[in-house]
Amino acid sequence: MDWYVWLIVAIVAALVVFLAVIIGRALAFRPKKEETYPDFPVHCDEKKAISDLAEMVRCKTVSDTDESKEDEKEFEKFEKLLAKLFPNVYRVCEFQKLSKRSLLFRWKGKDSSVSRVLMAHYDVVSVEQSLWQKSAFEGIEENGVLWGRGTLDTKGTLNGVMQAAEQLIKEGFVPQNDVYLAFSGNEETNGYGAPTIVKYFKEKGIRPALVCDEGGAVVDKVFPGVSAPCALIGIAEKGLCNIRFSVEGKGGHASAPPPHTAVGKLSKACAAVENHPFPARLSKPAEELFDMLGRRSTFLYRMIFANLGLFRGALDAICKKSGGELNALMRTTVAFTQMSGSKGMNVLPPYAEMVANLRIMCGESVEDCVKYLKKIVADDEIRTEVVYGMNPSNVSETQGEAWNMMKKAVSQTWKEALVAPYLMLACSDSRHYSEISDHVYRFSAMALSKEERASIHGNDERILLEKIVRTVEFYLRLLYQF
Template sequence: MPWFIWLPLSLLAAFLLVILLRAAMFTPPRQQRVSTEAIELDEDRLVLSLQAMVRIPTISYAEEGRANQAQFDAFQDLLKQRYPLVFARCHFERVGKNGLLFHMPGKSSTAPSVLMAHYDVVPVDAHLWTHPPFEGLIVEGELWGRGTLDTKCTLMGILEATEALLNKGFVPKNDLYLSFGGDEECLGADAAAIVATLRSRGIRPAFVLDEGGAIVNRIFPGVTKPAALIGIAEKGNVFADITAKGKSGHASAPPAKQAVGVLSRALVRLDKRPFPFMLTKPALELFDTLGRHSTFLYKIIFANLWCFAPLLNVICKSSGGELNALVRTTVAQTRLSASDAYNVLPNEAKAGLNLRLIPGDSKAKAQKRLEHIINDPAVAVSIEKGSEPSSISPTEGAAWERLQGAIRATYPEAIVSPYLMVAASDSRHFCAISDHVYRFSGLPLTRAQLNMIHSQDERIPIALLPDLVRFFMRVMAGC
């Protein structure tokens, strides 16, 4: 056989051998079994606590002054009634407008921890709900109501765990703070005020835990086990406007170039040219962790991203959704406005965009890229407001091990994995004072339940509540 035939064939065979060997060796590390003690709880009490919280409609609005402050005051009064030991043993203060900050002194103050939740909820269209959103009804084992998943359940879990531990004489190893915001759904000024308060006192938390990932099934190609996804970073959240100017006048004699047409062409360009594919640390660690539990075909891809990253880009781009959001800055076209009348030409047409920035991107870079893609001097791009991507927290060390241990003790069947949180939370503010900020809600949730968040018919199976509380008790025991 001539060399110009056998040499390419040999190289191809060597390439395939390397690919297959790497896939065969791409196996999960051996995990030691976590020993746990049984934790008995008054399960009826947990349901009653969450019911009482849901029945107070703490709705936050983007418009200043629209929220009903009496409901937020009533919610705080409810907490005092249900958690007397928390208020007796912790120093409590109201920070900002409705931020609640509890400080439980520990045996040391060198490595404090913060557990977070928010108790405001998004508005509802009550007529779309099967059951009323603020009555806390239990139907076929599920507690219905706005906030049952986002995130009054988390707040209940933290406070029930704290009350139960204090009843046993618990004193944490290090200072423990509980931080509850009342405006997370409106960019989180309460959380920012709490961070400013802690910073002014020289407090730098060694561990922060907020809402975020859940325990989910079949979220990753080729993986059948449930995955406990811990957000080690979150994307930036930016609002942008693109505006095309026109000449107003009567619609009977339209000009050759109309503002709506110019704007439409700009939107089509944005739709056809997504932001570039980027494999950040959270995505790489997710693929490495869950990929080791996938089928052999997918192991070939995830064990060899040096070769198959372009293929992964195609898969993510074509599938869209959260998988695509893990690997690029996304642009959602959310608002449109032009003329108010059929027979009047608008003097401008405007579109509103919501960009979610991947770590490594920035508001300034995103604006330049939008302008580059649109490439039309007749279209103006402006960034209205928003947040940069958060810093990335480590996946080794005491803080990570504590969180991973609490998850494995409570949900032993779950694969614990880092991931990039594509939504925004109050935790981003804490990145200014802590290098160890994690986002995990402590619940197993189905795809249908995840889709209920911010939608109608939000509800939670009451069978999930005891393990939620046990999870937070185990987290606190390591603080």
Template sequence: MHNFAPGSASRAAASLAEVVRFRTVSSRLPAEVDAEEFEAFLAALPRLYPSVHAALEVERVNGAALLFRWPGTSGDPGSRPTVLMAHYDVVPAGDEQAWTHPPFSGHSDATHLWGRGTLDDKGQLVAILEAAEALLDEGFAPAHDVYFSFGNNEETAGDSAAAAVELLAGRGVRPWLVLDEGGAVARGAFPGVSRPAAVVGVAEKGILDVELLTRDPGGHASTPPRMGATARLARAITRIEQNPFPQRLPEVTAEMLRRFGPHAPAPLRVAFANLSLLRVPMTWLFGRLGNETNAMTRTTVAITTLEGSAGANVLAATAKANANIRVAVGDTVAGTVERLRKVIRDPKVELRVVEGNEPTPVSASTGPQWQLLEDCISATFPEAIITPYIMMGGTDSRRFIGICDSVYRFAPFAMDAADRGSIHAVDERISLETLGRGVRFYETLLRRL
């Protein structure tokens, strides 16, 4: 038996502990995906949330994704519908022996719930369903239609969210608001700012994978040529590393700095207050405060995989590397690839786009949708500074930009640096207190819609 914290977190923690035990691991290799675990997860939801399944319409999308519709009392399905999103697939746990508690145990120590998916992203899915279950049990009904779109392959950038969008578009549904995972209430996120920051993603960088390939006749390693396939590839990688993309301070990031300004140490407070005059030096400084802040100012390139010869004494006939690129808002996939060609300066290095998505449009940080989110965050996390930001990673919500102009990314969970570092790593966990606050956030949001 688990001992859970009292209050609103208790039921949510018990439900989350149960669903964490399902190994709903996503992989691009079909052999690594256990379909039975996904089916077991889906079969558990009606038992855990009977009121939701009795009152809401639910359908399977693209095999194992879910789309719920909570009909609004207005009776008009086109009147201000909202989509709340989450995904229940998780990344592999890695070395399970390295975890303090087994990654699929749902262990609770009365302070935290441990396990793969507690933060990314079963915790958010549970918070949404717990809020809906509680509201239904007290007789609440929303004024406008509310949809829950729960993905099964977000971690592999799969197509289930796109299938849900296609379904909604075919029915003439244009959401007034879409809210997915993304930002959070982050403690210690910005140097010198002690207050937690509720960062709401208003856009996502583009994600681009480019293969670098070099060719050579190969042969025996005892008679190596100059600038063989591996050396040529290494030179190309070095040139990319030595020539980072130019820095810019997007308007969203500038707005974030303005909001942090009153809470920053004196020198930074003055600089942020005069950002229009000091934009160039502040851009330079922001790019050097750390890896996270640097990534906010430019398109980034990370060489992730390398492949050369299969033998220690064999020259490589081909050598290749993968460049994983996060395309800054304002840049394009085509422009990024062209700049890579110019930086590499070698026509014998072939570039092939494996997969690429443009940066998303920027949703407004003013207006009724933004104000609603600000109000709900303030009600749940009154200690937090609320600010827009540009997400470095990608979410299923990017699929919705074609049918909605107000797409936001925010998980209503407080996370310190250790919590954030546990996502996709060992010892992922969520505090029971913040899980309860997450439920209250969605209750507040659903009431105010």
């Protein structure tokens, strides 16, 4: 037999073995046995939960980077409202106002050697009322829906925490360990509310065994090939960096322009960065997400996730092309959000700048990002300045008591949902708690549609009344374990 025949046979045999290995791994990549939890019925005062949240919405606690623009009376109104709505919490819990925007309750347990924290923020972002169907601050209840800024982000969460605590205290329940209810009033502006509380915990030597803040939710159709709803619990969050690119020009009349104006040079830099995304990186949260949900995906996707070492390039290509949440799970993202040049339409800009918002991947830093961008831009005339930056948070554990508590409460509340860890793409106050705890979890206790998620920081923010009740039920189940 000629040598080339042997070569063809060897190649075919190698391909058969290769395909057999890939298919075999995909067939073996099946869901792991999950712990099942018994039913744990809970009940709450549904009318109170709904009406209390409506009252909270009526407090226009809009935060601003310039505090002088905030309406202090609205924040004071909100604090007085809490005392009125939750008298048992104020009666039993030790309350401290650590700063103007830092509210902390300590619910003393039978054993104070262990403590856990439930978080939320009560400030909200501003609204453009003309773009809303209903008033953003009237707490309008209509057709099974409560309308208003903060219903989802995150007065709805705060309401759930306080309703559950109020009810359990009224029933005579005493937690096994200390529970802290920690609320900040300037999360939306990256303010000092939460850092002040964390500083207090540090001074007291308190290292929480569990911290629960806003983050993931119960969502549909967010993972390829998975039809079941997924309850995503953030175990880390990406870093944030705003970078200003600037360049000086000679100015002058636009009738005799140079080959490249200041705006043109920035545009070239912008295109270069967008055409050269940051390299893909498989972080621990993403790896665990792919392992958990990839096993429940269709066979084609199972082939990819079971053989990521071979198909990482294909997955990377899919992410680059599609953009969105899947792409953001795989790399540091860059979004150019602002650009300015000349004030006159017929005047060459003597100075131009643009700003990019980066969400930094776990394992990378602000410094790493600046170096990469300078390399891609490759233009010494363009200055690069970090306006604001913070590195990614630490990654929390997905084994042990704290994670199991979260998973149990979620599974008992949304029985049909697949619980999985994930990387939170946005930023929250919880990142500060990574300094004092390895068990920081980010979960907004709601089932949210794509449309509802889009209303957060957008127009027509609203929540179904049944979801308000479900949020309270989640916190009841979680607190019963404390």
